[in-house]
Amino acid sequence: MNSPETISTPLHALNSRRSTKFLRAPAPSPEEMAQILQAGMSAPDHGSLRPWRYAVIRGENIAKLADLALGAVKRSGDPRMTPEKEKSVREWMAAVPLFIAVAQKIDHGKIPEHEQMLATGASVMNILNAVHMMGYGAFWSTGVGTYVEEVQLALGFDPLDYRFLGYLAIGTPGCAVPPVQRPDFRDFVTEWTGPVA
Numbered sequence: 014m015n016s017p018e019t020i021s022t023p024l025h026a027l028n029s030r031r032s033t034k035f036l037r038a039p040a041p042s043p044e045e046m047a048q049i050l051q052a053g054m055s056a057p058d059h060g061s062l063r064p065w066r067y068a069v070i071r072g073e074n075i076a077k078l079a080d081l082a083l084g085a086v087k088r089s090g091d092p093r094m095t096p097e098k099e100k101s102v103r104e105w106m107a108a109v110p111l112f113i114a115v116a117q118k119i120d121h122g123k124i125p126e127h128e129q130m131l132a133t134g135a136s137v138m139n140i141l142n143a144v145h146m147m148g149y150g151a152f153w154s155t156g157v158g159t160y161v162e163e164v165q166l167a168l169g170f171d172p173l174d175y176r177f178l179g180y181l182a183i184g185t186p187g188c189a190v191p192p193v194q195r196p197d198f199r200d201f202v203t204e205w206t207g208p209v210a
């Protein structure tokens with residue numbers, strides 16, 4: 014587990030974040046969660062639409078979510094949901110102390126919808142970084158029925174009004190998280206000096 018003390022500078026915090034799938038208790042405290050979720054409010058946001066929506070799921074409600082989502086995925090006929098897969102997803106979810114379901118509230122006004130989704134993604138990134146800075150781990154997943162309408166409706170994200178964007182699993186990493194080598198930015202960045210051919 015990272016401890017906030019090992020994060021020496023804000024840039025080091027950004028550069029050392031890693032997704033951690035396997036998480037256990039404790040989750041961030043309610044006071045820490047308040048700070049983490051507040052960090053999600055400082056995202057760039059064209060038109061000040063505040064399109065991000067979050068549903069926090071913890072404690073016994075995680076088992077309810079697992080029942081709902083796995084049942085819906087099976088009812089949808091997804092052949093990938095084998096008994097083995099179901100068992101492993103249930104075990105994974107049972108260990109995670111807190112989930113946040115993420116959605117974008119769709120505004121049909123003049124701001125393009127993809128910009129609303131980008132604002133929501135930026136808000137989630139702030140949350141992921143805040144979780145990391147507080148010494149916890151997180152993992153963004155669009156598994157477990159994200160694209161199944163029954164799940165979207167049950168979470169309160171009717172696809173007529175919302176785009177459900179998956180779950181953030183949040184907790185304490187189950188084992189030490191070694192640093193990872195990230196790509197060199199030079200492979201992704203060019204300097205534009207004028208019209209391209």
Ligand SMILES: Cc1cc2nc3c(=O)[nH]c(=O)nc-3n(C[C@H](O)[C@H](O)[C@H](O)COP(=O)(O)O)c2cc1C
Binds near residue numbers: 031156
């Ligand atoms: C919108 C979104 C959905 C994702 N869904 C999944 C998923 O369902 N399963 C998965 O293994 N990784 C998923 N990922 C990737 C992980 O969250 C994570 O980014 C990846 O394992 C790389 O780790 P890193 O964040 O440390 O680079 C998703 C990422 C994003 C942005």
